[in-house]
Amino acid sequence: MMRGCKYGTHRVIEPKGVLPQAAQKISNDMKIYDNEMLIDIQALNIDSASFTQIKEVCNKDKEKMKAMILEIIGKRGKMQNPVTGSGGMLIGTIKEMGSDLKDRDLKVGDKIASLVSLTLTPLKIEEILDIKMDIDRVEVKGTAILFESGIYAKLPNDMEETLALAALDVAGAPAQTRKLVKKDQTVLVLGANGKSGLLCCYEARKQVGENGKVIGMVRSESKREFLEETGFCHDIILADATNPTKVLEEVMKVTGGKEIDVAINCVNIPNTEMSTILPVREEGIVYFFSMATSFTKAALGAEGIGKDVNMIIGNGYSKNHADITLEDVRESKIIRDIFEKMYLN
């Protein structure tokens, strides 16, 4: 038998030297190495940007979409949309565990969601059974490989699969919030009524304790009411995340003019860097979870206002992020109800 690279580089076909995610083509030979596992795929959850692109190019024709998806996977050995560059995740059951992974708390037959992107996951699809157009989901017959470093979550028995998947999609955010936020701090969450935003408000509230303060930012009166009902925030402010002076002004109103300790950006649009940086105190933390964040706008923006803040790139993974997130969903009936209403079909 054979041990592959922990990160799967042994499967990179071209170009050499890069990791599977950056590769044009990887090997989808389904004979596993000792430190890989084989998964019987049930469905691919295609990333929303990628799914939309495919849908548009194919004029929403399911058969054309099937052909296009099969072609991408056939060419690249993985489901990475060549236009958007993005992937998605998969759910399936363990079919085979490499001998080196025998100690894991996982056995053949267990149902898991892969939490690494499809952009680096070797896939072989026999047949596409159906495409669920409204939830970006592709039901297939096929197999996938997870590398030794590949993260995953066992799907829980006590909640619906789509509910768990919706929460796991943003698992990095509440887990990082738990790590970053300390007792008695004042925390601002931008995009507080969104999926990751709600989880962050909930976690921040737990962390700051009795004397801390969680400020949720939303952009409309209806969202303010919605957020108010959760009870997660001590204060709610209303502002457009692309308007830093307004955000600062509103924050100052509820803090009595004091700068905050931590700002968490959970917004899904560009040009919100300054709104996140501006209200934070010297040596405070600015945590960008939003994928629309621009590195240079953040780096030059903080310099431009002479602010020595610690700016963190929201890593999609953080230790135990899946457990932390599912725990939050279990713990809070409010989150569970909202997520069920929003993400269950």
Next chain:
Amino acid sequence: MMRGCKYGTHRVIEPKGVLPQAAQKISNDMKIYDNEMLIDIQALNIDSASFTQIKEVCNKDKEKMKAMILEIIGKRGKMQNPVTGSGGMLIGTIKEMGSDLKDRDLKVGDKIASLVSLTLTPLKIEEILDIKMDIDRVEVKGTAILFESGIYAKLPNDMEETLALAALDVAGAPAQTRKLVKKDQTVLVLGANGKSGLLCCYEARKQVGENGKVIGMVRSESKREFLEETGFCHDIILADATNPTKVLEEVMKVTGGKEIDVAINCVNIPNTEMSTILPVREEGIVYFFSMATSFTKAALGAEGIGKDVNMIIGNGYSKNHADITLEDVRESKIIRDIFEKMYLN
């Protein structure tokens, strides 16, 4: 008299609500507010990307370049190249201090370099005296305004101005290195022979102490020799920063297979995120100083390999960064000699 906004928003003409850097047009009325200062400009050091673009469009014709620069400043009230989006910095002498800034260790006549970008600095140019084509410098007669939050450095008397400017340009990197690196740690610097890289190696060496290790990464034999002569690094490895598996392999060779504590990216090209993340241990620090860093490549890349590392966006500003950097140049004859050779004309 009047107090303006600390960040200069009172001078934003359009669009409203943004900070001066993001504005299309700011007011360059040279009557200062109480919390501003007026500077007699001696020269603008145009950002290299911007200067190159202007030079090309104008076919290296100095008069055309002068006209183009004046047009940009005339239209926008600041020197922000509309194509590259970038600015530069300026040097000049204090002409007037707003009454609110009287406590600062600064007086009329002092010579300073602005350390905030020209992309947010109100400028009024009477005349362009000369353009120094080889050092991207524009000598002018004119004035500029620095906001209350605007950072600057008094130019030292004990070194040449161009030397100080070269060092100050990357001042954020050594200052952050001093903050991030701890005793006994193992630190990797990518792009170790470059301007910021050298300063980071030097600072890291001071921080790690007797039992720590600084690993410098370069990409050619001649650069290895050059770096070796400085004596700043315990080990030097040779690799292309766009080849993460090679970087990992070389690091592992010199650490005996142990992952490192901190990686500092001082490279000036894209696609080096994974090379920086891969060698770092769980919960280690990945510090991206390079402006070519992609936020999404870092965030998704770390997730893809299931690595819980703290990824930091290199803030151009860090407390006392100018002092720390000039102190390094004074302290180390090696750095000073190299910088004099490289950046003095």
